[in-house]
Amino acid sequence: MSLRGSVPRTATGLVLGAVSAAVELAFLVLTALGTAYALVFSRGRRMMPRVTVAGARWLTGLERRRLAVFLGDRSAEEYGPLQALAYLVLRVPLGLLGGLLLVLLGYGLAVAVALPVLWLRGEAPEGIRPTPFMLAYLVVAGAVLLFLDLAGLVGVAELERRLMRRCLGPSPLEAYERRIAQLAVTRAEVIEAVDDERRRIERDLHDGVQQRLVALAMLIGRARRAGDADRAAELLRQAHEESQRAMDDLREVAWRVYPATLDEEGLRAALETVAERSAVPVEIDYSLAGRPPRAVETAAYFVVCEAVTNAAKHSGAGRVTVRVARRDTMIVVRIDDDGSGGADPSGGGLAGLARRVAALDGRLLVDSPPGGPTAITAELPCG
Structure with a gap:
């Protein structure tokens, strides 16, 4: 039956x-x-x-x-x-x-x-x-x-x-009216999410890369004015180290904006990169047979990235489990951690993820009671 x-x-x-x-x-x-x-x-x-x-x-x-x-x-x-x-x-x-x-x-x-x-x-x-x-x-x-x-x-x-x-x-007319209202809301939320992302990138560049480059310029200037060759060599060595740190910061910002691995190798490889860079152990259970559409891959990636980052920074979790599977016409992404819980769905990061998922007609569910554990589930349509 x-x-x-x-x-x-x-x-x-x-x-x-x-x-x-x-x-x-x-x-x-x-x-x-x-x-x-x-x-x-x-x-x-x-x-x-x-x-x-x-x-x-x-x-x-x-x-x-x-x-x-x-x-x-x-x-x-x-x-x-x-x-x-x-x-x-x-x-x-x-x-x-x-x-x-x-x-x-x-x-x-x-x-x-x-x-x-x-x-x-x-x-x-x-x-x-x-x-x-x-x-x-x-x-x-x-x-x-x-x-x-x-x-x-x-x-x-x-x-x-x-x-x-x-x-x-609902009647067909009511369904159409609700759909139009939902699209209007999600459109406004997507614009707001894009603006939030731009502000975050600006903060990262200003507080990280820009400060590194200012320090680099100061070191090079001091090296040029130094009368002692040994002192100039030391300053140039410090400038070289500072340039390496600036490059690392720039790569970090670029990776957080959009990782090249996601386009080149797909969602599984991008999630494995997230696990490697995470401060807490991350277990990946990926069971998709093929690559989902790019928009779905992108949303799934950022959901996992934000959830893993929150678990490492705020929950004190000792382990994170990420599961990606297909259920009928949906891609279901679930992130579980054994931390202290208390995640706020209306917070900046999770609220932005909810808007990103809603723009694809999906939904984001956050279950994080005080004391933990936390489970974040994203359901993304994938016909």
């Missing part, structure tokens, strides 16, 4: 759906009588009794939880009483159909078990004696009926999800 989640969980969801459909059918019958009574005795001033509204919301809430837990659908949002009633009216026959298919499946399995037992005891009814033709016929017919029944259950489960999304989810 190509259902979301495990087969036992889906079957349990369908069984509960059949039971709830019977309860909802009784509720709808009572609702029809109660609404007619309210219309007559309130002279049209009250269309739906309060108990009907409360019951419809309660039953619909149960269905939402059932679909979320057993059928893997969490698309429903806020809804009104009329939406809840419309959903229940359409769902009842679907739930009863699922129950009927489950009953037929149980009956077929019971027959498949009972016939061999009767044949072994010699108690089989006349006309279904175990001849080769009869056995072949029953095996083929049973396999076809089993396939049709399971296909029907798959269809019921999918219709349950679609009905929930259609009745209780």
Whole structure:
């Protein structure tokens, strides 16, 4: 059965759906009588009794939880009483159909078990004696009926999800409006993230490379003015060392802006470089078969780089584990550390990562309770 989640969980969801459909059918019958009574005795001033509204919301809430837990659908949002009633009216026959298919499946399995037992005891009814033709016929017919029944259950489960999304989810216009608003927000956040990155690069150049170059220029100037050859040689030696440190700082800034390894060798090699440069041990578990798109690689790299840097600087972690894997159409990057926790998702670094991930229609999850451990997960779409 190509259902979301495990087969036992889906079957349990369908069984509960059949039971709830019977309860909802009784509720709808009572609702029809109660609404007619309210219309007559309130002279049209009250269309739906309060108990009907409360019951419809309660039953619909149960269905939402059932679909979320057993059928893997969490698309429903806020809804009104009329939406809840419309959903229940359409769902009842679907739930009863699922129950009927489950009953037929149980009956077929019971027959498949009972016939061999009767044949072994010699108690089989006349006309279904175990001849080769009869056995072949029953095996083929049973396999076809089993396939049709399971296909029907798959269809019921999918219709349950679609009905929930259609009745209780946002309308196409609302979905478009939300998408436009989301794109506007992520666009503004990307611009803000770019500005933050520029400011960080400026700070790195000003506080690091620029100071090194100023010191280098001063050493060279002093060497030129030195009257003693030994003193000039010492100053030039210091200038040479300072130039080496300036080059190291410049390479560090360039690596933090965008590592060439990411373009040349891919995400795995770039993450291995992060692990080598980290102050704490980093274990890389990389299970992607091919290279993801460049934008996804870049986002994944910076998520890992920032998380590893935070773990080394702030959490006091002794070990960091990085896992990169594909889940359906998503690239999932998870970074775990055994530090003290307390990471702030709204902080500058993590907030910038969240904006970068959101720009790709992904999401960044931060789980960092006080005392640790910390888990940072980025889910990046990769069709």
